Amino acid sequence: MDKKQTKTINENSKQEQLEEYRVDNSGKKMTTNQGLRVSEDEHSLKAGERGPTLMEDFHFREKMTHFDHERIPERIVHARGYGAHGYFEVYESMKDYTKAKFLQDPEVKTPVFVRFSTVAGSRGSGDTVRDARGFATKFYTEEGNYDLVGNNIPVFFIQDAIKFPDLVHAFKPEPHNEMPQASTAHDTHWDFVANNQETAHMVMWTMSDRAIPRSYRMMEGFGVHTFRFVNEQGKSRFVKFHWKPVLGVHSLVLDEALTVAGKDPDFHRRDLWESIEMGNYPEYELGVQMIDEEDEFKFDFDILDPTKLWPEEEVPVKKIGKMTLNRNQDNVFAETEQVAFHPGSVVPGIDFSNDPLLQGRLFSYTDTQLIRLGGPNFHELPINRPVCPFHNNQYDGQHRMTINKGPVAYHKNSLQNNDPSPATEEEGGYVHYEEKIEGRKIRARSDSFKDHFSQAKMFWNSMTEPEKKHIISAFHFELGKVESKEVQQQVVDMFSHVDAELASEIAKGIGASQPAGENESTVTKSSPALSQENTIKTPKSRKVAILAESGYTHAEIETIVEQLKKDGIIPEIISSALGKIASEEGKELEVDKTFLTADSVLYDAVYVPGGKHVDKLAANFDAIAFLAHAYKHFKPIGVVNEGIQFAKEARIDDIPDTEGKVYTDEGIVAVQNSDDLTGFSKELINAITDHRHWGRAV
Numbered sequence: 157m158d159k160k161q162t163k164t165i166n167e168n169s170k171q172e173q174l175e176e177y178r179v180d181n182s183g184k185k186m187t188t189n190q191g192l193r194v195s196e197d198e199h200s201l202k203a204g205e206r207g208p209t210l211m212e213d214f215h216f217r218e219k220m221t222h223f224d225h226e227r228i229p230e231r232i233v234h235a236r237g238y239g240a241h242g243y244f245e246v247y248e249s250m251k252d253y254t255k256a257k258f259l260q261d262p263e264v265k266t267p268v269f270v271r272f273s274t275v276a277g278s279r280g281s282g283d284t285v286r287d288a289r290g291f292a293t294k295f296y297t298e299e300g301n302y303d304l305v306g307n308n309i310p311v312f313f314i315q316d317a318i319k320f321p322d323l324v325h326a327f328k329p330e331p332h333n334e335m336p337q338a339s340t341a342h343d344t345h346w347d348f349v350a351n352n353q354e355t356a357h358m359v360m361w362t363m364s365d366r367a368i369p370r371s372y373r374m375m376e377g378f379g380v381h382t383f384r385f386v387n388e389q390g391k392s393r394f395v396k397f398h399w400k401p402v403l404g405v406h407s408l409v410l411d412e413a414l415t416v417a418g419k420d421p422d423f424h425r426r427d428l429w430e431s432i433e434m435g436n437y438p439e440y441e442l443g444v445q446m447i448d449e450e451d452e453f454k455f456d457f458d459i460l461d462p463t464k465l466w467p468e469e470e471v472p473v474k475k476i477g478k479m480t481l482n483r484n485q486d487n488v489f490a491e492t493e494q495v496a497f498h499p500g501s502v503v504p505g506i507d508f509s510n511d512p513l514l515q516g517r518l519f520s521y522t523d524t525q526l527i528r529l530g531g532p533n534f535h536e537l538p539i540n541r542p543v544c545p546f547h548n549n550q551y552d553g554q555h556r557m558t559i560n561k562g563p564v565a566y567h568k569n570s571l572q573n574n575d576p577s578p579a580t581e582e583e584g585g586y587v588h589y590e591e592k593i594e595g596r597k598i599r600a601r602s603d604s605f606k607d608h609f610s611q612a613k614m615f616w617n618s619m620t621e622p623e624k625k626h627i628i629s630a631f632h633f634e635l636g637k638v639e640s641k642e643v644q645q646q647v648v649d650m651f652s653h654v655d656a657e658l659a660s661e662i663a664k665g666i667g668a669s670q671p672a673g674e675n676e677s678t679v680t681k682s683s684p685a686l687s688q689e690n691t692i693k694t695p696k697s698r699k700v701a702i703l704a705e706s707g708y709t710h711a712e713i714e715t716i717v718e719q720l721k722k723d724g725i726i727p728e729i730i731s732s733a734l735g736k737i738a739s740e741e742g743k744e745l746e747v748d749k750t751f752l753t754a755d756s757v758l759y760d761a762v763y764v765p766g767g768k769h770v771d772k773l774a775a776n777f778d779a780i781a782f783l784a785h786a787y788k789h790f791k792p793i794g795v796v797n798e799g800i801q802f803a804k805e806a807r808i809d810d811i812p813d814t815e816g817k818v819y820t821d822e823g824i825v826a827v828q829n830s831d832d833l834t835g836f837s838k839e840l841i842n843a844i845t846d847h848r849h850w851g852r853a854v
């Protein structure tokens with residue numbers, strides 16, 4: 157008998173398994189949970205029409221009791237999340253580096269479930285708050301589940317897991333008044349930062365545009381810790397994991413992110429859901445950085461320190477495969493809420509390093525599921541079940557679902573031929589990498605973990621001027637909400653160790669004293685890979701708002717929309733009321749959203765067509781604000797003929813008179829009295845591709 161207990165996994169393996177659990181209520185008669193048909197569901201059973209409800213009303217009791225118990229504790233961190241299904245395929249065999257089966261055969265598509273999340277906010281908080289994002293992937297492999305539980309930022313705030321409860325207590329709403337929700341702009345967060353200066357590097361990231369992503373589809377993912385790859389020959393290498401979004405890395409601007417959190421708190425989950433429904437499947441390439449064991453000490457940072465990244469220019473990222481998310485979940489509770497990730501879920505060929513943050517995580521994740529999911533059998537929930545068989549002597553417990561047969565629940569045994577029996581390494585048994593360890597038991601940190609500022613400075617050095625400006629205004633926003641002058645000053649002084657100009661600019665905006673002394677980091681190194689300006693740029697799946705009222709020019713919109721759609725851009729018509737609007741030529745268009753239900757912050761660009769309709773737009777303050785905000789948020793704006801007049805209402809009044817020619821500058825694309833609508837569309841698409849136009853004086 158094959159003791160490996162493996163089977164061939166394909167793209168559909170998880171869906172086939174889940175299908176057995178899916179229930180469709182349509183066309184079905186209502187029953188109790190015991191299967192009894194229910195005859196009435198509007199009235200409780202009473203002693204007389206105006207009398208009290210009777211205890212014997214089992215249907216009422218069952219319905220109410222179930223409802224009373226519907227909630228489970230939200231995750232202590234990463235409470236707000238959203239998941240999607242998909243698959244992963246490796247580009248070529250990675251056998252030289254790892255024996256992990258799912259990284260061997262380019263023909264194999266391994267099913268995955270991904271959960272994206274914010275960290276600090278509660279389940280009902282907004283999507284676009286300034287925060288790190290979780291990026292957790294469960295690979296359902298033939299050797300068991302492999303979980304890559306990462307973030308969209310490659311480093312972490314602290315170096316040792318024992319500090320995690322302190323970090324989270326300081327970041328979450330303050331316990332006495334439970335404020336603020338989903339925000340680090342408060343005293344305890346910044347007090348923690350200033351008094352735990354290992355946070356410096358990650359804080360540079362969380363104050364940067366990385367912490368306000370445009371979309372889950374447009375952010376990177378990082379395993380953060382150093383892991384190990386181990387190959388068939390037992391050779392081990394240190395490895396870091398990266399997810400690189402095919403659409404590039406793009407962000408919102410702060411003012412926009414704050415507005416979106418109110419206008420559409422579901423902005424990121426909606427974007428993910430709708431993209432998958434439309435067939436715009438999010439894609440991410442999996443990259444690995446590898447360091448040979450013998451090179452462990454060759455770097456100017458400790459490779460076990462999770463507050464350090466490996467600069468891509470020094471340790472290149474090898475792209476080894478691609479993940480495609482192509483199916484939305486059927487039920488958010490059953491899938492997103494009940495999915496249980498654990499960085500300790502590994503497969504042969506992937507192992508841990510001694511990173512003290514990772515080591516602590518290996519304990520915390522199972523522990524948290526026990527309270528969150530109510531017992532030790534959470535691995536049996538459909539979303540968590542491996543697609544390969546699992547057998548052991550772990551029995552019983554709350555909500556046990558499998559029915560294990562026979563009297564034997566122990567090892568070793570003779571009554572059952574020693575089954576289930578451990579597998580040898582050749583049979584696929586997981587064998588921990590035999591790293592040689594020698595040391596004293598000691599509560600201390602290595603001296604090699606003590607440099608907190610060099611990489612924070614490298615990050616700063618790698619930013620373009622607009623990115624630096626955004627970081628400074630993020631500090632102003634966050635520290636501007638801190639009440640303690642002492643804490644504000646401590647933060648200024650702390651960041652003077654990173655960069656004197658940065659600290660000085662922070663101080664100016666919050667009324668703090670200029671930092672004393674010349675103590676900035678002397679690091680001159682930069683890493684171009686860290687700047688979002690160097691990312692992939694594409695117009696695909698960007699949303700354009702077309703502002704139109706009756707009296708617009710139909711032929712013009714038709715031509716431009718056709719061009720936009722060819723490049724995968726999604727146009728929507730925004731008007732003062734839903735229904736149809738009529739063009740100058742007597743044609744009609746269906747309105748998608750109104751100025752009340754939509755807002756420019758929910759779009760990537762705005763286009764105002766020509767026609768007499770602009771008079772109506774100009775009389776509508778919401779329409780003017782729509783365009784003005786798009787301008788303020790550095791978004792591409794296209795205006796044609798009378799649309800140019802309307803732009804003036806939104807203080808975009810420097811478009812020169814370029815009769816017959818397409819004008820373009822800093823993302824403003826205009827054309828007047830010209831047939832060259834294709835040329836106009838091309839320029840508008842280019843402007844959309846560039847994402848934002850920082851040269852504007854706003």
Ligand code: HDE
Pocket residue numbers: 231232233234237271272273289290291292305306307312316317318320378379380381495496497513514516517520521522524525
């Ligand atoms: Fe987590 N983290 N974490 N974390 N983490 C949790 O597990 C923890 C850390 C990350 O979508 C919890 O199931 C400790 C780093 C993600 O379900 C908990 C430490 C990174 C998610 C927990 C860290 C992460 C979590 C809360 C310091 C990036 C959401 C609920 C040692 C590499 C997973 C849960 C999902 C969730 C503990 C630090 C990523 C309490 C102790 C570093 C993406 O177990």
